[in-house]
Each structure stands twice: as C-alpha cells, then as structure tokens.
Amino acid sequence: MTENLPGVPEEPVARTGMFGAADGGDTSGYGGLVVRRAPQLSSPRPYGGPVGAAGAPGDFDEVADGLERVLGGDLSDAVERVVVDRGELTFHVKRERLVEVLQHLRDDPALRFELSLGVSGVHYPHETGAELRAVIHLCSLTHNRRLRVEVSAPDSDPHVPSTMSVYPTHDWHERETYDFFGLIFDGHPALTRIEMPDDWDGHPQRKDYPLGGIPVEYRGAEIPAPDERRSYA
Amino acid sequence: MSTAYDEAAEGKVFTVSGNDWDEVVGAVSGADEERLVINMGPQHPSTHGVLRLVLTLDGETVTEARTVIGYLHTGIEKNMEFRTWTQGTTFVTRMDYLSPIFNETAYCMGVEKLLGITDRIPERAQVIRVLMMELNRISSHLMAIATFGMELGATTPFLFGNRERELVLDLFEYITGLRMNMAYIRPGGVSVDLPAGAVDKIGEFLKIMPGRIKDMRKMLDENPAYTRRTKDVAYLDLTGCMALGVTGPVLRAAGLPWDLRKSQPYCGYETYEFDVPIEKTCDVYGRYLVRMAEMEQSLKIISQALDRVSGAELKGQPVMIEDKKIGWPAQLALGPDGFGNSPDHIAHIMGTSMEALIHHFKLVTEGFRVPAGQAYAAVESPRGEIGAHVVSDGGTRPYRVHFRDPSFTNLQAIPATCEGGMIADVIAAVASLDPVMGGVDR
Numbered sequence: 270m271t272e273n274l275p276g277v278p279e280e281p282v283a284r285t286g287m288f289g290a291a292d293g294g295d296t297s298g299y300g301g302l303v304v305r306r307a308p309q310l311s312s313p314r315p316y317g318g319p320v321g322a323a324g325a326p327g328d329f330d331e332v333a334d335g336l337e338r339v340l341g342g343d344l345s346d347a348v349e350r351v352v353v354d355r356g357e358l359t360f361h362v363k364r365e366r367l368v369e370v371l372q373h374l375r376d377d378p379a380l381r382f383e384l385s386l387g388v389s390g391v392h393y394p395h396e397t398g399a400e401l402r403a404v405i406h407l408c409s410l411t412h413n414r415r416l417r418v419e420v421s422a423p424d425s426d427p428h429v430p431s432t433m434s435v436y437p438t439h440d441w442h443e444r445e446t447y448d449f450f451g452l453i454f455d456g457h458p459a460l461t462r463i464e465m466p467d468d469w470d471g472h473p474q475r476k477d478y479p480l481g482g483i484p485v486e487y488r489g490a491e492i493p494a495p496d497e498r499r500s501y502a
Numbered sequence: 503m504s505t506a507y508d509e510a511a512e513g514k515v516f517t518v519s520g521n522d523w524d525e526v527v528g529a530v531s532g533a534d535e536e537r538l539v540i541n542m543g544p545q546h547p548s549t550h551g552v553l554r555l556v557l558t559l560d561g562e563t564v565t566e567a568r569t570v571i572g573y574l575h576t577g578i579e580k581n582m583e584f585r586t587w588t589q590g591t592t593f594v595t596r597m598d599y600l601s602p603i604f605n606e607t608a609y610c611m612g613v614e615k616l617l618g619i620t621d622r623i624p625e626r627a628q629v630i631r632v633l634m635m636e637l638n639r640i641s642s643h644l645m646a647i648a649t650f651g652m653e654l655g656a657t658t659p660f661l662f663g664n665r666e667r668e669l670v671l672d673l674f675e676y677i678t679g680l681r682m683n684m685a686y687i688r689p690g691g692v693s694v695d696l697p698a699g700a701v702d703k704i705g706e707f708l709k710i711m712p713g714r715i716k717d718m719r720k721m722l723d724e725n726p727a728y729t730r731r732t733k734d735v736a737y738l739d740l741t742g743c744m745a746l747g748v749t750g751p752v753l754r755a756a757g758l759p760w761d762l763r764k765s766q767p768y769c770g771y772e773t774y775e776f777d778v779p780i781e782k783t784c785d786v787y788g789r790y791l792v793r794m795a796e797m798e799q800s801l802k803i804i805s806q807a808l809d810r811v812s813g814a815e816l817k818g819q820p821v822m823i824e825d826k827k828i829g830w831p832a833q834l835a836l837g838p839d840g841f842g843n844s845p846d847h848i849a850h851i852m853g854t855s856m857e858a859l860i861h862h863f864k865l866v867t868e869g870f871r872v873p874a875g876q877a878y879a880a881v882e883s884p885r886g887e888i889g890a891h892v893v894s895d896g897g898t899r900p901y902r903v904h905f906r907d908p909s910f911t912n913l914q915a916i917p918a919t920c921e922g923g924m925i926a927d928v929i930a931a932v933a934s935l936d937p938v939m940g941g942v943d944r
Contacts, residue, residue, distance in 0.1 A: 304896075310875075354875050355615050383744050386880070387911060389891045389904035404891060406878050406906065410758075413765055417878065438747030441914050464575040464943060473580055474902075480584050495584040501868040501898045 586869030750886025
C-alpha cells in the first residue's frame with residue numbers, strides 16, 4: 270500500500286490543525302492537518318528575465334554576470350543564493366560584503382542601479398541564524414531594471430553594515446528598520462528611533478512583539494482584541 | 503516668558519507664551535550666542551500636519567534644519583499582519599490620506615503578484631483603476647497647490663483648490679460611497695462597478711475642469727509675488743534627487759522624465775496617450791509647473807479611460823477577477839441607503855447556490871490564502887514612487903507589508919533644500935515636497 274502514497278516532504282512543520290486557536294476541542298475534523306513550511310528558494314541558472322519564457326538567459330543573467338565580473342569571478346563568494354520568483358530577482362548577500370556589492374551595483378556601467386527605494390525589514394523567527402532581514406529594493410533608471418538585495422543577521426548578533434555611504438537615502442530607512450526590528454546598522458551616523466518615541470522599549474514589528482489591544486463590546490457581544498481573534502493562518 | 507537653564511539643553515531656553523516678544527527680543531539680543539534654535543511644529547500650520555522642524559538660525563538664515571517625524575505613527579504595517587489580505591486595503595487607504603487610491607493600487611498589485619493573477623485582472627477593472635487614480639492625482643495636486651498658496655500667504659488659491667478638489671471628492675463619493683479612505687481597489691479588481699450616471703458626471707467634470715485649471719494658472723503662473731517666493735528657492739538637482747531617493751514631481755522638476763506610468767507601465771498605462779511634463783529649474787516654481795501640467799495630462803487620460811468604460815467592448819464586463827476562491831467581495835452594490843450587499847447576490851447565495859454560499863462564507867470569515875514568497879509592486883503616486891513590499895508565508899494574512907512611501911523619502915531632502923536659505927523659504931521648500939504625514943509615519 271505504502272508505495273502508492275505520495276512522499277512526505279522533509280520540510281519543518283509550520284503548523285498543525287486548521288485554525289490558529291489551539292484551545293477547545295476540534296469539531297472541524299481538520300485538527301490533524303499538518304502544514305509544512307516551504308523550503309528556502311534558490312534558483313539555478315539561467316535566471317531568465319522579468320517577462321518571457323523561463324529557461325532562457327535574460328535580463329537577470331546579465332545582472333548576475335555583471336556583478337560576477339566586477340566581483341572578480343565568483344558570485345557565490347558574496348552572494349549566498351540567488352532567487353528568481355514571480356518575475357523578480359533577489360540576491361541574498363553576505364553581510365560582510367554588502368557595502369562592496371552595493372557600491373558595484375551602483376557604479377558599474379553595466380549594472381548602474383542609481384536609485385534605491387529604501388530598506389525594509391522582515392523578521393523570520395523560525396529561520397535560525399538568519400532571523401532578521403534587511404531588504405533593499407534597487408532600481409536602474411539607465412537599464413530600466415529592478416533588483417532586490419537581501420541581507421540577514423541572527424537575532425543573537427543583530428548587526429549589518431550601514432549602506433548610507435552608497436545610498437544616502439538609506440539614512441531614514443535604516444533608522445526605521447532599526448526602530449521596528451532592532452537591526453543595528455554599523456556605521457550609521459545617527460542610528461536613533463524615528464517613528465517610535467525615543468524612550469520606547471522593544472521593537473514593535475518583530476514577531477515576538479504583541480500587537481496589543483483590548484476587547485470591545487459591540488451590540489452586546491464582546492469582540493476580542495485583533496491578536497486574540499481566531500486566525501486561519 | 504520664562505527663562506531657565508536646563509542641564510540637558512544646550513544654552514538658554516526661552517519658553518514663549520505670547521505677548522512677551524519685547525522680553526524675548528531683549529533677552530535674545532543680549533545673549534552671547536548668535537545661534538538661535540527654534541522649533542517649527544509639530545503643530546505649526548505650515549508644516550502639513552504634524553511635522554516638526556528644528557531650525558538653527560543665524561539671523562534670518564537657516565544654518566541647520568533637522569526633521570523630526572513619528573507624531574502620526576499608527577502602526578498600520580503591524581496591524582495588517584493581524585487582518586486578512588482583503589482587509590488590508592482598509593488600512594492602506596488611510597496612510598497617505600490625500601492619495602488613497604494609489605496606496606490601495608500599490609498594495610493590491612503586490613498581492614496580485616504574489617497570487618500570480620496579474621494577467622487575469624479584468625480589463626474593465628484596470629480601466630476603472632486608471633480612471634480613479636488619475637482623478638485622485640488631480641485632487642491630490644489641487645490640495646498641494648491650494649495649501650501651498652495659503653502657506654505663502656495667498657488665500658485665493660486655497661479656496662480655488664479646495665473648491666475644485668470638492669468636485670473630485672463628489673465623484674469619489676458617487677462612485678465608491680466615500681469621499682476619502684474608500685478602500686475601493688481590492689485584490690483581484692475593484693469593489694464595485696461604476697454606478698449608473700457616473701460616466702455622465704465624470705464627463706461634466708471633464709468639461710468644467712480645464713477652465714478651472716486655467717483660472718489657477720492665470721492667478722499664479724505669472725504672479726510676481728508668487729514667482730519671487732518660488733523661483734530659485736529650495737534648489738535640488740538631479741544628483742541630489744538620485745542620492746536622496748527623491749521621486750515624483752520633484753525629480754521631474756529637475757529635468758528627468760522618470761514616470762513609472764511610462765517607464766514601467768502597469769494597469770495598462772502603455773495604452774494611453776499622455777506626456778510626462780518636466781521642468782529644468784530644479785526649484786519650487788518648477789515643481790508647481792510640473793504639478794499643473796500633470797493635472798492637464800491626467801484629464802487627458804481620464805477622458806480616454808472614460809471612452810473605454812462607456813464603450814461597447816467593456817460595457818457590462820466584470821470588475822473583479824472571475825475566480826471564486828479570490829474574488830471577494832465583488833457582489834456589492836450602492837443602494838439608496840448606502841453601500842452594501844447586492845440584493846441579487848443575497849438571493850443567489852441564500853436561494854439558489856450552495857457552493858456560492860460556501861465560497862462567500864469561507865472568503866468572508868477566513869479570507870484567501872496567498873502562496874509564500876515576497877513581491878514588490880510600485881506605482882507612480884502624486885508624490886513619487888509608492889512601493890509595496892509584500893511578504894506572505896502562505897497564510898490568509900500578510901506576513902509583513904512594508905510601504906516605501908514617497909513622502910517619507912522626500913522629506914529627507916529638507917536639509918539639502920533649506921540649509922543656507924532664508925527661514926521664510928523653509929515654508930516654500932516643505933510645501934513643494936508636498937509631504938503627507940499620514941504616509942510618512944504610517
């Protein structure tokens with residue numbers, strides 16, 4: 270019998286059951302449902318482009334080739350993995366090489382990503398060793414391309430180098446990411462809170478920071494706070 | 503007036519309480535320091551909401567300008583992580599409250615990219631999105647120019663601008679039921695089709711508006727008081743714009759025709775005929791001219807979109823993706839008592855189709871799932887590029903949504919445009935960046 274069953278993937282379990290609430294009996298019949306987390310993506314060559322058929326070299330390969338050339342031969346020295354997903358190219362860059370990579374991305378005539386759209390943070394508490402991410406979106410006006418550069422840091426050592434020297438616009442964006450995630454950008458001239466009050470405790474956008482809120486009464490029924498409500502995630 | 507030495511503060515601190523200017527002037531002129539640090543905001547009427555500027559002055563010259571923000575932070579991005587993907591639109595529409603349609607479109611395009619349904623959005627929905635965005639662009643630019651006029655001491659542009667903006671808001675109210683914060687654009691399309699009579703109303707608007715823009719131009723374009731306050735003020739050239747990440751009319755007033763509608767078209771903008779107006783003066787006046795010209799171009803786009811909406815090809819076409827697993831809540835209607843469930847839809851789910859009822863129930867209580875991954879979608883808002891970085895972990899709620907708001911980034915140009923200028927020009931500089939604090943702080 271077992272040879273007819275589909276293989277069970279190796280990926281770690283993201284959640285069990287259908288609903289977020291763990292208390293109370295399971296009346297849905299979905300209590301035994303196991304949902305596994307998707308593995309980390311890493312795309313092979315050729316990367317293709319934002320549009321067009323996959324499997325053929327395209328715009329993204331030009332960017333990767335250009336970066337490989339200016340880095341002196343080996344892309345994997347500085348770029349941990351390359352992800353092509355939904356028509357977007359992402360370089361996961363080692364934090365030690367971030368400033369150097371961005372400098373090349375900005376200045377090399379074949380790359381020329383002049384415009385940075387800022388830094389955004391994401392917190393993945395389940396990805397041990399790379400919990401905190403800074404995500405930089407770049408745009409090349411010369412070649413009309415976009416690129417995402419992602420850099421990670423563990424929760425135990427939340428440091429990434431500041432890239433303000435390459436893109437001065439990162440000033441406030443790095444402060445915002447620090448404010449919300451506690452990611453420390455080494456070399457930033459004034460890494461202070463920007464949205465939260467100066468004396469605030471904690472970093473609110475982290476996943477371990479509660480949303481807060483109080484239950485409200487509506488037409489006689491009590492509606493729990495948003496983070497206490499049943500979730501289907 | 504009271505003076506006190508504060509250990510924490512540098513130098514003498516004056517607390518001005520009104521009717522005490524003689525004392526303040528006396529104390530200041532006798533001070534051994536020439537440097538004067540003043541707070542402009544967070545409640546100063548000229549700073550566009552709760553923006554605080556800390557200015558260091560040498561006489562009337564600004565030697566240092568520092569911007570303090572965060573007074574309007576409402577945690578929209580965090581809150582969205584606790585609501586379904588569709589509910590997210592009601593949050594993002596409240597960010598940059600002068601251009602809600604753009605926030606919604608950027609967010610929805612991000613969600614659609616994650617769902618992989620970008621190509622399946624109905625044509626009619628795309629045309630309505632363009633129509634609404636361009637109407638919104640006009641109302642936003644009008645507000646920018648109106649407040650700008652008032653901040654420079656002219657009240658007529660304010661009255662004109664608000665009067666004209668009211669025309670657009672009336673259209674919004676007629677189409678969506680709300681004047682602002684309408685949450686009209688939804689993942690998969692738009693919430694409701696144009697009601698009967700909307701095409702005629704927009705047609706009337708298109709007849710009135712060119713004359714009104716001309717009136718505004720007559721009042722300001724050559725006005726000596728206005729041009730003296732705006733020409734060669736708050737200079738920011740292309741290099742500065744690139745370094746600081748400044749986009750939108752400020753960038754186009756520095757001579758670069760960079761407009762996402764042309765360079766990276768979305769929602770079918772490549773099929774409309776319009777120009778990208780630029781100026782080469784890099785100053786406040788140039789930014790004003792760009793905004794005026796953009797309104798005229800927007801009218802052009804609206805009239806093209808209106809022809810398509812009322813044309814035979816798109817008449818009666820759906821405005822929400824035809825996918826029962828995503829297309830919620832398409833079946834809404836604007837009734838005489840406001841916006842609500844369409845009676846036809848209620849009859850359908852309660853009377854004739856059990857599957858429709860199940861879909862309705864699942865989508866309303868649980869929402870749709872979005873495959874794991876991340877996407878970035880950007881649109882050209884009246885203030886520049888608004889980008890939505892949307893991350894999903896495969897659930898029914900966003901894992902993380904970040905907005906690259908143009909006002910936030912553009913405000914970083916305050917020191918570059920104000921330092922070394924006169925204090926009166928700070929007002930003009932801030933106004934020409936057109937920051938909206940709801941978008942800056944989110």
